[in-house]
Amino acid sequence: MTSQTDPMSSGVTDTLLDAQNVAKSFGAVRALTDASLTVRRGEVVALMGANGAGKSTFVKILTGAIRPDKGRVTIRGAEARVGSPAEARRSGLVPVYQEPSLIPDLDISDNLRLGDTNADTFRHWAAELGHPELRLDAMIRDLPLATLRIIDLARALASTPDVLLLDELTAALPTDLVERVLRVARQQAEDGRGVIYISHRFAEIAALCDRATVLRDGRSVGDVDIAPGIEDRVVEMMLGARIDLGQRAAETARPKPGGAPRLRVQNLAAAPKLIDASFDLHPGEVLGVVALEGQGQDELFEVLAGMRKPAGGTVEIDGAPALFRHPADAIAAGLKFVPGNRAEALFRERSVRENIAMPFSARARAWGPLRLRHEKARVAEAVERLQIDTRAQGEVQRLSGGNQQKVTIGRWLAHGVETLLLFDPTRGIDVRTKRQIYPLVRELAGQGAAVLYYTSELAEVPLACDRAVVIFNGCVVDIVEAVDATEERLMRAAYGLTSAEGAA
Amino acid sequence: MSDIHPQAETQARPIVRIGRFLKDNPVIPLIALLLLLIGTLELMRPGIISPFWAGNTIKFAIPLAMLAACQVLTMLTGGIDLSVGIVATASAFVAATLTPLVGPVPAMLVAMAVGVVVGVVNGFGTGIARVHPLIMTLGTGLIASGCLQVYQRYVIATGTDIPAILEWLGTGRTAGLPNGIFLFVPFAVFVLWLMRYSGFGRLLFAVGSNEKAAQLSGVRSWQVLMALYVLSGLIAALTGLLYLGMIRAPSLSLANPLMLPSVAAAVIGGTSIFGGRGSFAGAIVGALILRVIETMLTLARMPEGARIALFGLIILAVTALYVRFTEQR
Amino acid sequence: MSFVRRNAWTLGLVALMVVLLGVTRLIQPNFGVSGLESLARAALPFAFATAAMAVVVIVGGIDLSVASMMAVCSVTAAVLMQTMGGVPAILITLAVGTLMGLINGVLIVLTRVPDIVVTLAMLFVWEGTALLILNSPGGIAAPFLREAIAGSVLIHGLPKALILMAIIVAVIWVPLKRSKLGLAIYATGSDENAAFRSGVAVGRTKAAAYAVCGLFSAFGGLSLLALTGIGEPVPGPYLLAAVAAVVLGGAVLGGGIGGLLGPIIAVFILRIIRTILTLAAVDPNVTTIVEGTIMVGVVMFGAFLMMRGRSPS
Amino acid sequence: AQDGGYTIGVSNTVQGNGWREEMICAMRAQALVEPDVTGLVVAHRNTDSAGQLEDLNNLIEAGVDAIVLNPSNPDALNSALEAAMAAGIVVVAVDAGVTAEGAYILSNNQEEYAYLGARWLFEQLGGQGDVVYMRGIAGVSADTDRDNGFKRALAEFPGIEIVHEVFTGWQQDQGKQQMFDFLATGIPFDGVWTSGIDNVIVDAFIESGAPLVPIVGADNAGFVGQLNSVEGLEGAAVTNPGSVGGAGIALAVDILNGEAPDDNTVLVDPVLWENVTEEGRATLEAAQNPNLDPEWPVSVTIPGWTDYTMEQIIACEGPGEG
Numbered sequence A: 001m002t003s004q005t006d007p008m009s010s011g012v013t014d015t016l017l018d019a020q021n022v023a024k025s026f027g028a029v030r031a032l033t034d035a036s037l038t039v040r041r042g043e044v045v046a047l048m049g050a051n052g053a054g055k056s057t058f059v060k061i062l063t064g065a066i067r068p069d070k071g072r073v074t075i076r077g078a079e080a081r082v083g084s085p086a087e088a089r090r091s092g093l094v095p096v097y098q099e100p101s102l103i104p105d106l107d108i109s110d111n112l113r114l115g116d117t118n119a120d121t122f123r124h125w126a127a128e129l130g131h132p133e134l135r136l137d138a139m140i141r142d143l144p145l146a147t148l149r150i151i152d153l154a155r156a157l158a159s160t161p162d163v164l165l166l167d168e169l170t171a172a173l174p175t176d177l178v179e180r181v182l183r184v185a186r187q188q189a190e191d192g193r194g195v196i197y198i199s200h201r202f203a204e205i206a207a208l209c210d211r212a213t214v215l216r217d218g219r220s221v222g223d224v225d226i227a228p229g230i231e232d233r234v235v236e237m238m239l240g241a242r243i244d245l246g247q248r249a250a251e252t253a254r255p256k257p258g259g260a261p262r263l264r265v266q267n268l269a270a271a272p273k274l275i276d277a278s279f280d281l282h283p284g285e286v287l288g289v290v291a292l293e294g295q296g297q298d299e300l301f302e303v304l305a306g307m308r309k310p311a312g313g314t315v316e317i318d319g320a321p322a323l324f325r326h327p328a329d330a331i332a333a334g335l336k337f338v339p340g341n342r343a344e345a346l347f348r349e350r351s352v353r354e355n356i357a358m359p360f361s362a363r364a365r366a367w368g369p370l371r372l373r374h375e376k377a378r379v380a381e382a383v384e385r386l387q388i389d390t391r392a393q394g395e396v397q398r399l400s401g402g403n404q405q406k407v408t409i410g411r412w413l414a415h416g417v418e419t420l421l422l423f424d425p426t427r428g429i430d431v432r433t434k435r436q437i438y439p440l441v442r443e444l445a446g447q448g449a450a451v452l453y454y455t456s457e458l459a460e461v462p463l464a465c466d467r468a469v470v471i472f473n474g475c476v477v478d479i480v481e482a483v484d485a486t487e488e489r490l491m492r493a494a495y496g497l498t499s500a501e502g503a504a
Numbered sequence B: 001m002s003d004i005h006p007q008a009e010t011q012a013r014p015i016v017r018i019g020r021f022l023k024d025n026p027v028i029p030l031i032a033l034l035l036l037l038i039g040t041l042e043l044m045r046p047g048i049i050s051p052f053w054a055g056n057t058i059k060f061a062i063p064l065a066m067l068a069a070c071q072v073l074t075m076l077t078g079g080i081d082l083s084v085g086i087v088a089t090a091s092a093f094v095a096a097t098l099t100p101l102v103g104p105v106p107a108m109l110v111a112m113a114v115g116v117v118v119g120v121v122n123g124f125g126t127g128i129a130r131v132h133p134l135i136m137t138l139g140t141g142l143i144a145s146g147c148l149q150v151y152q153r154y155v156i157a158t159g160t161d162i163p164a165i166l167e168w169l170g171t172g173r174t175a176g177l178p179n180g181i182f183l184f185v186p187f188a189v190f191v192l193w194l195m196r197y198s199g200f201g202r203l204l205f206a207v208g209s210n211e212k213a214a215q216l217s218g219v220r221s222w223q224v225l226m227a228l229y230v231l232s233g234l235i236a237a238l239t240g241l242l243y244l245g246m247i248r249a250p251s252l253s254l255a256n257p258l259m260l261p262s263v264a265a266a267v268i269g270g271t272s273i274f275g276g277r278g279s280f281a282g283a284i285v286g287a288l289i290l291r292v293i294e295t296m297l298t299l300a301r302m303p304e305g306a307r308i309a310l311f312g313l314i315i316l317a318v319t320a321l322y323v324r325f326t327e328q329r
Numbered sequence C: 001m002s003f004v005r006r007n008a009w010t011l012g013l014v015a016l017m018v019v020l021l022g023v024t025r026l027i028q029p030n031f032g033v034s035g036l037e038s039l040a041r042a043a044l045p046f047a048f049a050t051a052a053m054a055v056v057v058i059v060g061g062i063d064l065s066v067a068s069m070m071a072v073c074s075v076t077a078a079v080l081m082q083t084m085g086g087v088p089a090i091l092i093t094l095a096v097g098t099l100m101g102l103i104n105g106v107l108i109v110l111t112r113v114p115d116i117v118v119t120l121a122m123l124f125v126w127e128g129t130a131l132l133i134l135n136s137p138g139g140i141a142a143p144f145l146r147e148a149i150a151g152s153v154l155i156h157g158l159p160k161a162l163i164l165m166a167i168i169v170a171v172i173w174v175p176l177k178r179s180k181l182g183l184a185i186y187a188t189g190s191d192e193n194a195a196f197r198s199g200v201a202v203g204r205t206k207a208a209a210y211a212v213c214g215l216f217s218a219f220g221g222l223s224l225l226a227l228t229g230i231g232e233p234v235p236g237p238y239l240l241a242a243v244a245a246v247v248l249g250g251a252v253l254g255g256g257i258g259g260l261l262g263p264i265i266a267v268f269i270l271r272i273i274r275t276i277l278t279l280a281a282v283d284p285n286v287t288t289i290v291e292g293t294i295m296v297g298v299v300m301f302g303a304f305l306m307m308r309g310r311s312p313s
Numbered sequence D: 001a002q003d004g005g006y007t008i009g010v011s012n013t014v015q016g017n018g019w020r021e022e023m024i025c026a027m028r029a030q031a032l033v034e035p036d037v038t039g040l041v042v043a044h045r046n047t048d049s050a051g052q053l054e055d056l057n058n059l060i061e062a063g064v065d066a067i068v069l070n071p072s073n074p075d076a077l078n079s080a081l082e083a084a085m086a087a088g089i090v091v092v093a094v095d096a097g098v099t100a101e102g103a104y105i106l107s108n109n110q111e112e113y114a115y116l117g118a119r120w121l122f123e124q125l126g127g128q129g130d131v132v133y134m135r136g137i138a139g140v141s142a143d144t145d146r147d148n149g150f151k152r153a154l155a156e157f158p159g160i161e162i163v164h165e166v167f168t169g170w171q172q173d174q175g176k177q178q179m180f181d182f183l184a185t186g187i188p189f190d191g192v193w194t195s196g197i198d199n200v201i202v203d204a205f206i207e208s209g210a211p212l213v214p215i216v217g218a219d220n221a222g223f224v225g226q227l228n229s230v231e232g233l234e235g236a237a238v239t240n241p242g243s244v245g246g247a248g249i250a251l252a253v254d255i256l257n258g259e260a261p262d263d264n265t266v267l268v269d270p271v272l273w274e275n276v277t278e279e280g281r282a283t284l285e286a287a288q289n290p291n292l293d294p295e296w297p298v299s300v301t302i303p304g305w306t307d308y309t310m311e312q313i314i315a316c317e318g319p320g321e322g
């Protein structure tokens, strides 16, 4: 193994990693002003903060991916110079960054060879993380996002890190895999290593972490031990204000939407995974989609968005059959798609404004002069409604991960929605914004929009949806009303454990 | 250890503010570099900087800047147009040889049609058949030059004539400035407007930045590429006409030497060949910079090898300085 | 199966090459050993230029100065061979080529100016350098160098030039591709940021790739000298030809994908087309049209096949 | 090919240049009028010496009886030329020479071309003055030969100074720009010698309103027209006939028919046409052809060598075409 843990020093100190007064500015954006963090042996430390608080930047600094403007880092009590990710790895700090850091044009084994990772150890961890039959000659570019996250993690684990840094690893993972990740991370700590864990999901933090360091606007604002009921306090530290974390009000019992469905999907099939999906989506309704990873939900959304041709079945919009050859057709029919992978939706070098306003110019008849005032107002409204942090708005790639995610949603808010296809829209979005997104989705529905809402976080279903279809093995196996949508029920259905109650 | 030079409180420091201003307006440091080069030229040959010289420099920078516009626009989408040199040449040659046969206006129309035809083929290849633009435009360039060769055999003895309007544009002066600016200024305004304030311009950036995302926003990229390459062909043909008026010697390689410099002007001006980033204002200054360097070297007395090498070194130095100023990548 | 799929493009090119050789034979029944030999010789400078270009394209860059570096190497060797033995002259020339490539790479890394701009500038710098070394064609080639690419070897009909080229490219590229550096080159080209985060020394990798490009260019320059027997300071038409062959050969501009085999086969295809056009006494003006059409057509057809192969139905 | 007449191969390495196009057309026209020639295989493109070697080898493969080439370099092509002659193919180099033993050379004397023009210019200036020296492409054989001739003339006139020396790349636009730059410096000069990029130089003077100085160029249609018509222009055109290509074909056929000349090398010496004397003006006027492409040399035939008519060279069709 390459990580050179010095056996002599392990007895000297318990502190694995200590970073003090770290600051970093990107031009005018002060990502970190005064951040500090300590990790001791056997500890899982949560790094918490709203979108754009500076968590990822902190991780990148600790692991040498970017240089800090100032600050002091000690590793196992010794001052450390971490000039590059390679150096960090040699010092025992191994990160899993927020975005996959695998080489798309190489296969898995070459990716491992690049960092001198032992393939057998890697395979062990991949199996541990629910991917026992991963083929090492699979090209990275062909793999789904969730698998990439697991490969990233297994690779990190295989180099037996002293401190493992996980930046929103679970955001793109389905529930079953999240559990495995938590178990493995816990085991790391129990083996006497340290883990830094970033997530916007309190349930995960509560289940896994011992302590939380909270960042607000680039500054460390406190360190708290995780204990039951600590949630509100952390949120207050994160946001500098109290917010209500309560469940959606009991207005779940809204009148059933009647009349003709906006979208009727019948026996839809699409290669490779979707076999048979049927459901109706009514105006004014938020229909959840629940599925484990790779059950055909990707294909379902892609067919509806015009990105993939169906192999069978029909799609009807307002009673008329629809066949989309291009996303433009779907958009023209009112179907607006927010993909799960934000990299697919964003123009990295372009401004927030352009990213949001792009659909206004899409059609050839809008190639003439831009309607600047109209556009500005619409964009401003979307930014406002989603609370997008626009400090680095000149280029979307400079926004924090969560704010990038919001831009992908904001685009269709600005454009107006009739039918919205949301694929895991709260990926990497912080608590406060999540609490704003659910009502926003509901509000859109209230205004007559129809929303199809896939989520990897089961707890979101009762908060945002009216009903949820459960997909297993490419088929719709269950349709659950929001009132009945307990996590347990959804979970059982997602594993195919209920007998189909008949698809609508 | 990571105790880097404390750079805190950066916002207040004026030097940083200037840096930021330059970053947002990358054409300003480029203009500063241009002025620096002009100063050097004046030191080399005191007295050369005169309205006459300025007029000439601008005159010869215009066709270069126009072809650079083709490169900037196509590069925005991650493409390039290597057929512009031959399209300009063909347009000029066709116009000059057809004028005695059919009169100036139809001749110029046919010349512009050459640009459209090549543009349509390029647009089909890149937008629909998905051929890499570099290969596509290289290929159409070859095809076009072959067609030009075949064409010239039929007009060897018809004589040539240059439409008066082109001679006026190409050789005339108004108040010391070349008449070419009457064509160029509206053209530049149009291109700048197109890139900044039109839906089409925005789509160029979008297609180059992330084609999939553009698709997801409802953009049919083949339409954009088709229109783009036709536009590029038209600009190239127009440049050919202007160049014909300027040089007044229709030749089978008239505008070919402008090809590589047009790419150079675009990239010096801060346009990325990988798409999503580009500036026509930068390309205009880039064209002027190239012309000034050429003048410097034409007047310098040194072996030709040293002259050519120095040309490269100055380009490198200018762009390196520029990148240092603006920190853009 | 997976081998076939991964190398579909290269295999397609091989098939095309065989077909074209057949056509050549059809047009000129006498086309035989000497034809193959001269074909292999003609392909030499293009093959090395293309190999040079391919390496930097894979690392995610492009080198517009390849033809100029070839000119520098050709005149350097031609001048050196007037005063010293052929072997030391060759070694010095190879070192010069590698050094030029390294300078290109280091400048790209240090100045952070995009590859295309730096190498565009260096195109002029090296072109000027070649003229400074030799201001008009001259110098001399060691006789053994000219021998090295003339005729056949082992069996009648196996051109020496082909074997020599295969050996040189294989000796440099095969170990390189298998090495950590080779992997780093592919990784950097595929995604520079991810490569950096995976622990690749991105700057050093790029500089090394450019140095290899310079080395191949040096072989290109030497092959020019071997062909013509004198050093010519004016760069030949190898730049665009190399870029075209690299793309035809299945490498992707932008990096990370492709190899050297496909591009080199593409070189042979382009050369054979040239031969066919001459043998068939096609009007030279039409020749240009045909060459352009074929180049575009092959890529279009390939893209069409790929699309057909990928679309699930 | 003995039974059905000769097939002749042609190799040329510059495309898209009026002079070379005329050379190719002259070859075609001469081949057409030669009764013994039945086929012409032309390799005509932009390439370097290595590329010309490739073309020559392909011509050998094509089984031609003779090769007429415009060599890119005198020394670089020997391997292919020797192989051709070993295969019994007659080799004729036109425009410039080759060093291969046994090859015939029908060459425009480039050194003489430059010497003649330069000497006339220096004499015109009274042996005293500053001249602009506008060359072709650095590092190319023809340019080097011309430079030798120019320097030879210069050595004979110690009072002449070169104020600017520049390479036009044989490109019209480059030459024009460079002349504008020279005029902009305000440094006066008394004469201009050009390596064939000539009519744009006259234009540059006229367009910038600068007083004309004596200009030496080639016999391109455009420049010859200017010498006849531009008020106040003193100048001279030195012939450099592209039709030497036609002569090359004629020579090749003679050799194939067993009528080889005694000497392997035939130099076509250039002639100078100036417009300062009466008879000079008469020659120029007779030579002028306003219909011709301005880049084409007006000397479309070489008496005693070529047999085609003006119509035939303009039609530019070889045997078996059209």
Ligand SMILES: Nc1ncnc2c1ncn2[C@@H]1O[C@H](COP(=O)(O)OP(=O)(O)OP(=O)(O)O)[C@@H](O)[C@H]1O
Pocket (backbone or CB within 6 Å): A026, A027, A029, A030, A031, A032, A049, A050, A051, A052, A053, A054, A055, A056, A057, A058, A098, A389, A391, A392, A397, A398, A399, A400, A401, A402, A403, A428, A430
């Ligand atoms: N390269 C960059 N250039 C400019 N600004 C940047 C850059 N990288 C990060 N930032 C800015 O720094 C701030 C902190 O970003 P960071 O990614 O660290 O946030 P985060 O806490 O990880 O947020 P999230 O939870 O959304 O991932 C943000 O405002 C972001 O826009």
Ligand SMILES: Nc1ncnc2c1ncn2[C@@H]1O[C@H](COP(=O)(O)OP(=O)(O)OP(=O)(O)O)[C@@H](O)[C@H]1O
Pocket (backbone or CB within 6 Å): A056, A057, A060, A066, A097, A098, A099, A100, A167, A397, A398, A399, A400, A401, A402, C193
């Ligand atoms: N210093 C920098 N210069 C240029 N680009 C940078 C720099 N730092 C980061 N980037 C780019 O900006 C992107 C966004 O940065 P940001 O810090 O917001 O990342 P993130 O989305 O929070 O998470 P991750 O670190 O996984 O990318 C990064 O993926 C990286 O490609």
Ligand SMILES: [Mg+2]
Pocket (backbone or CB within 6 Å): A055, A056, A057, A098, A167, A168, A400, A401, A402
């Ligand atoms: Mg983050």
Ligand SMILES: [Mg+2]
Pocket (backbone or CB within 6 Å): A056, A057, A098, A399, A400, A401, A402
């Ligand atoms: Mg972030």
